[in-house]
Amino acid sequence: MGLSAQEIQRIREEALADDVEVPPQAYEWTPEQAQEYFESGGTIIPTAPTPPAASGTSSALYEVLHTYVNLRSEPKLAGKFLGTKPLGSILEVDLERPDLGWVRLSERVKGSEAWLLVDGKLLGLGPLLKRLPSAPAQSPAAAPAGVSAMPASSSSSSVQATAEVEKLVAPVSYVVVHSMVYVRSAPSREARSLGTKRKGDVVSATARCGDWVMLEGPGGEWMMVDGRAMRLGVLMELSLKKLPANTTWYVTRKEGCTLYKAPGEGPLHDLTGPALGSEVKVDAECGLWARLSEQSHWVEMDCFFAG
Numbered sequence: 001m002g003l004s005a006q007e008i009q010r011i012r013e014e015a016l017a018d019d020v021e022v023p024p025q026a027y028e029w030t031p032e033q034a035q036e037y038f039e040s041g042g043t044i045i046p047t048a049p050t051p052p053a054a055s056g057t058s059s060a061l062y063e064v065l066h067t068y069v070n071l072r073s074e075p076k077l078a079g080k081f082l083g084t085k086p087l088g089s090i091l092e093v094d095l096e097r098p099d100l101g102w103v104r105l106s107e108r109v110k111g112s113e114a115w116l117l118v119d120g121k122l123l124g125l126g127p128l129l130k131r132l133p134s135a136p137a138q139s140p141a142a143a144p145a146g147v148s149a150m151p152a153s154s155s156s157s158s159v160q161a162t163a164e165v166e167k168l169v170a171p172v173s174y175v176v177v178h179s180m181v182y183v184r185s186a187p188s189r190e191a192r193s194l195g196t197k198r199k200g201d202v203v204s205a206t207a208r209c210g211d212w213v214m215l216e217g218p219g220g221e222w223m224m225v226d227g228r229a230m231r232l233g234v235l236m237e238l239s240l241k242k243l244p245a246n247t248t249w250y251v252t253r254k255e256g257c258t259l260y261k262a263p264g265e266g267p268l269h270d271l272t273g274p275a276l277g278s279e280v281k282v283d284a285e286c287g288l289w290a291r292l293s294e295q296s297h298w299v300e301m302d303c304f305f306a307g
Contacts, residue, residue: 003029003034008027060132061092061131062093063090066126070116071083072115073112073113083109104116107179168208172204174205176202177235180196213225239287241284241286248282250278256278281293281294
């Protein structure tokens with residue numbers, strides 16, 4: 001098991017490092033790794049957390065079977081009470097301890113790890129949680145007009161290794177609206193975790209595959225946008241930057257502008273966009289996309305900076 005918030009704070013205080021930020025992955029470190037990090041002033045970051053023995057670290061979904069299940073700060077009944085999850089809740093966990101009979105919630109609660117007891121038979125309560133089957137692989141879909149298809153990066157842990165990836169015409173910005181969203185090595189919940197993004201973080205995407213988007217950069221990092229099919233809710237939304245009223249730009253691209261319903265979606269072929277030399281008003285940006293004030297349609301920013 002990783003470190004609790006109290007343990008991390010104690011190690012930070014002992015290292016006289018109150019001004020050193022606590023990274024999200026610190027909760028998975030060993031005490032020795034945390035001590036090295038804080039004593040270095042945050043310059044030495046452990047390359048990888050030490051996984052606990054006899055535990056599963058793959059993400060999984062559980063359903064609450066009891067009227068409610070308590071959340072504890074540690075995998076034991078004496079752990080600090082953090083709240084409850086009601087009957088029917090679908091929970092994502094990132095650590096299973098079959099040897100102890102507990103699972104850890106993916107999201108942190110009140111700044112602490114949150115653990116749930118799986119079976120309450122010894123307490124006279126019966127089963128509390130039920131593990132749900134893994135989500136099936138998404139079937140390949142044809143790329144819509146305006147995007148080009150390319151094969152997904154192969155990964156031994158990815159169930160979507162043969163799915164098509166749609167390369168976006170221009171980068172799109174997303175903001176995380178869930179408490180925490182995993183960054184993975186492929187567009188699959190079974191793929192290796194590369195870290196997490198927290199609520200409010202903004203990322204730039206250059207490709208998509210089903211409900212997943214690939215982050216801008218050379219690393220092939222993926223994040224899920226819409227988790228409603230797995231009862232996780234919406235995880236990320238378009239990140240819009242509002243522009244001052246009456247912001248006016250001029251079309252400089254020879255071919256003019258193609259209209260899109262939303263950033264990254266297919267073009268609206270039945271509509272004609274602004275031509276070269278046109279003066280248009282825009283009211284918002286999203287990555288390298290701009291929204292036209294009058295039509296509420298989107299165009300690539302390249303329309304205004306090409307030439």
